[in-house]
Amino acid sequence: xxxxxxxxxxxxxxxxxxxxxxxxxxxxxxxxxxxxxxxxxxxxxxxxxxxxxxxxxxxxxxxxxxxxxxxxxxxxxxxxxxxxxxxxxxxxxxxxxxxxxxxxxxxxxxxxxxxxxxxxxxxxxxxxxxxxxxxxxxxxxxxxxxxxxxxxxxxxxxxxxxxxxxxxxxxxxxxxxxxxxxxxxxxxxxxxxxxxxxxxxxxxxxxxxxxxxxxxxxxxxxxxxxxxxxxxxxxxxxxxxxxxxxxxxxxxxxxxxxxxxxxxxxxxxxxxxxxxxxxxxxxxxxxxxxxxxxxxxxxxxxxxxxxxxxxxxxxxxxxxxxxxxxxxxxxxxxxxxxxxxxxxx
Amino acid sequence: xxxxxxxxxxxxxxxxxxxxxxxxxxxxxxxxxxxxxxxxxxxxxxxxxxxxxxxxxxxxxxxxxxxxxxxxxxxxxxxxxxxxxxxxxxxxxxxxxxxxxxxxxxxxxxxxxxxxxxxxxxxxxxxxxxxxxxxxxxxxxxxxxxxxxxxxxxxxxxxxxxxxxxxxxxxxxxxxxxxxxxxxxxxxxxxxxxxxxxxxxxxxxxxxxxxxxxxxxxxxxxxxxxxxxxxxxxxxxxxxxxxxxxxxxxxxxxxxxxxxxxxxxxxxxxxxxxxxxxxxxxxxxxxxxxxxxxxxxxxxxxxxxxxxxxxxxxxxxxxxxxxxxxxxxxxxxxxxxxxxxxxxx
Numbered sequence: 275x276x277x278x279x280x281x282x283x284x285x286x287x288x289x290x291x292x293x294x295x296x297x298x299x300x301x302x303x304x305x306x307x308x309x310x311x312x313x314x315x316x317x318x319x320x321x322x323x324x325x326x327x328x329x330x331x332x333x334x335x336x337x338x339x340x341x342x343x344x345x346x347x348x349x350x351x352x353x354x355x356x357x358x359x360x361x362x363x364x365x366x367x368x369x370x371x372x373x374x375x376x377x378x379x380x381x382x383x384x385x386x387x388x389x390x391x392x393x394x395x396x397x398x399x400x401x402x403x404x405x406x407x408x409x410x411x412x413x414x415x416x417x418x419x420x421x422x423x424x425x426x427x428x429x430x431x432x433x434x435x436x437x438x439x440x441x442x443x444x445x446x447x448x449x450x451x452x453x454x455x456x457x458x459x460x461x462x463x464x465x466x467x468x469x470x471x472x473x474x475x476x477x478x479x480x481x482x483x484x485x486x487x488x489x490x491x492x493x494x495x496x497x498x499x500x501x502x503x504x505x506x507x508x509x510x511x512x513x514x515x516x517x518x519x520x521x522x523x524x525x526x527x528x529x530x531x532x533x534x535x536x537x538x539x540x541x542x543x544x545x546x547x548x549x550x551x552x553x554x555x556x557x558x559x560x561x562x563x564x565x566x567x568x569x570x571x572x573x574x575x576x577x578x579x580x581x582x583x584x585x586x587x588x589x590x591x592x593x594x595x596x597x598x599x600x601x602x603x604x605x606x607x608x609x610x611x612x613x614x615x616x617x618x619x
Numbered sequence: 620x621x622x623x624x625x626x627x628x629x630x631x632x633x634x635x636x637x638x639x640x641x642x643x644x645x646x647x648x649x650x651x652x653x654x655x656x657x658x659x660x661x662x663x664x665x666x667x668x669x670x671x672x673x674x675x676x677x678x679x680x681x682x683x684x685x686x687x688x689x690x691x692x693x694x695x696x697x698x699x700x701x702x703x704x705x706x707x708x709x710x711x712x713x714x715x716x717x718x719x720x721x722x723x724x725x726x727x728x729x730x731x732x733x734x735x736x737x738x739x740x741x742x743x744x745x746x747x748x749x750x751x752x753x754x755x756x757x758x759x760x761x762x763x764x765x766x767x768x769x770x771x772x773x774x775x776x777x778x779x780x781x782x783x784x785x786x787x788x789x790x791x792x793x794x795x796x797x798x799x800x801x802x803x804x805x806x807x808x809x810x811x812x813x814x815x816x817x818x819x820x821x822x823x824x825x826x827x828x829x830x831x832x833x834x835x836x837x838x839x840x841x842x843x844x845x846x847x848x849x850x851x852x853x854x855x856x857x858x859x860x861x862x863x864x865x866x867x868x869x870x871x872x873x874x875x876x877x878x879x880x881x882x883x884x885x886x887x888x889x890x891x892x893x894x895x896x897x898x899x900x901x902x903x904x905x906x907x908x909x910x911x912x913x914x915x916x917x918x919x920x921x922x923x924x925x926x927x928x929x930x931x932x933x934x935x936x937x938x939x940x941x942x943x944x945x946x947x948x949x950x951x952x953x954x955x956x957x958x959x960x961x962x963x964x
Contacts, residue, residue, distance in 0.1 A: 539884030545877035
């Protein structure tokens with residue numbers, strides 16, 4: 275089962291955890307300055323090495339060359355957070371290796387030569403870090419990874435130099451959002467060296483009250499200490515969101531119940547729906563589940579819907595290119611089917 | 620079964636038909652100039668006479684004295700169109716006699732001494748007229764009904780003098796409304812001697828795209844001719860509405876389907892709902908049924924809901940006085956229950 279349709283620890287707020295490690299190879303320019311031949315050479319070397327990674331059958335990698343992959347498939351990978359916008363452009367020499375359960379994805383010749391990314395459901399940064407570190411160590415043993423005793427791992431952009439690590443969590447913050455508390459929180463976190471972004475990472479808007487929190491500092495601090503301070507910060511956001519949810523509910527329980535159930539009614543019966551409306555409705559349902567009164571659908575079902583209803587996901591599912599109106603119709607169909615197949619009772 | 624939870628001829632547009640005959644008694648002033656003693660005397664005489672009306676058991680009348688009836692009950696009668704706002708004030712000497720199936724209601728000491736009103740589902744003016752006429756003839760035989768050879772039946776307000784008859788239909792006109800065609804229609808009908816009003820008659824707003832059409836002319840024309848021209852007019856509105864519904868649907872079927880099914884989802888799951896929103900949603904469902912694609916609920920079920928969810932109906936159903944918020948919660952409960960109990964399939 276794909277990792278993202280499970281509900282993990284603290285899944286009422288933390289939808290998923292991710293650790294990414296950036297690594298580069300000695301003897302090659304950084305990707306933005308590389309010739310195409312060199313990119314292909316490096317790519318082949320990296321992919322071969324990755325396929326030799328000792329692992330269980332279920333963890334075996336599929337490697338995809340971006341220039342051979344049709345655009346809808348590339349966009350669907352972006353919506354599942356498996357590749358970046360940069361890789362989705364489909365350049366020659368760029369690839370991604372993805373584990374069967376889609377929890378590990380290793381981008382080759384993105385901004386850096388190698389970006390090892392591990393995602394898990396719920397609040398599970400240590401687990402994600404251990405897995406990413408294990409792969410990085412294997413790579414270091416088999417490839418000439420660029421490392422400086424003074425700076426640490428060398429990267430194309432200095433903001434990653436040092437640990438090369440970016441830890442992030444996707445958090446669902448409906449109460450903080452509804453009560454207008456997000457902006458002060460974002461300001462406070464930025465000040466403390468963390469970033470807050472929308473659902474699809476950098477430059478994106480929050481979609482359905484889902485935000486990405488991540489660390490910004492990579493230099494002069496160990497991975498373990500970064501993770502410790504990052505986890506402490508997430509714990510604080512988590513407690514605050516939980517407290518505000520209860521306050522929000524208790525201030526007007528009927529209104530919250532009404533909002534949640536109406537959203538369920540809309541998802542159960544709409545014949546056309548935009549991505550953005552669907553995410554807002556899913557946010558309401560997640561809130562209802564977390565508050566304990568909504569039982570018609572489970573968190574896993576909602577994560578499944580959220581994972582498949584982006585524009586690319588809908589087109590990939592239907593196997594054809596669709597107009598925006600056709601996408602809305604197809605999206606509504608998919609949501610109705612998944613909700614009916616996964617009724618919690 | 621109460622007449623208003625059935626669906627009659629042309630029930631896709633005409634929800635109900637009503638004929639009202641105004642009659643007064645010689646030897647009494649009109650109600651607005653009567654003493655209370657005289658009103659009570661007349662009321663007792665009229666009620667006694669009505670109870671002697673030869674009729675089947677199911678047609679037997681219940682008579683209710685307005686000054687003894689609690690306000691919530693009076694308001695619930697207004698919402699069922701059985702008494703007028705005037706009678707709902709609960710004045711002494713004012714009464715109503717209602718048949719068991721609620722198709723006949725005779726108001727005593729409203730604007731006129733007697734107002735005989737017969738309602739039926741669907742487009743059934745002749746049937747309503749025959750029944751009203753039968754009762755009026757019985758009254759004429761047993762009471763000194765005021766009649767002038769020159770003017771016809773005498774009434775408190777000259778706009779009713781002559782036949783004393785008002786024929787009306789409740790019509791559901793979503794397409795005419797959505798396409799912005801109501802105002803020109805209202806202007807045209809007024810010009811031709813007909814009136815267009817909202818759901819609860821005079822001075823009320825259209826609720827859920829339901830309008831009351833009625834004749835205005837009572838003097839110098841026979842009942843039969845009034846009914847003939849009125850029915851012709853209704854037939855025209857009926858055809859126009861049906862034609863526009865098809866046009867509206869064909870111009871964007873998915874959008875109409877989406878609108879109808881979302882309204883169903885809202886009614887099935889809302890935890891709070893206002894009267895006015897519920898009527899709008901019901902209008903959408905009626906449109907979906909008429910267009911042939913919506914089968915989750917039937918016209919009868921919707922009429923049942925519409926008949927019971929006014930503010931007074933909701934309070935009467937729950938047996939207590941409710942705040943507006945409590946009414947919304949209770950209304951949503953009633954709607955969910957009725958829809959689930961009456962699933963068409």
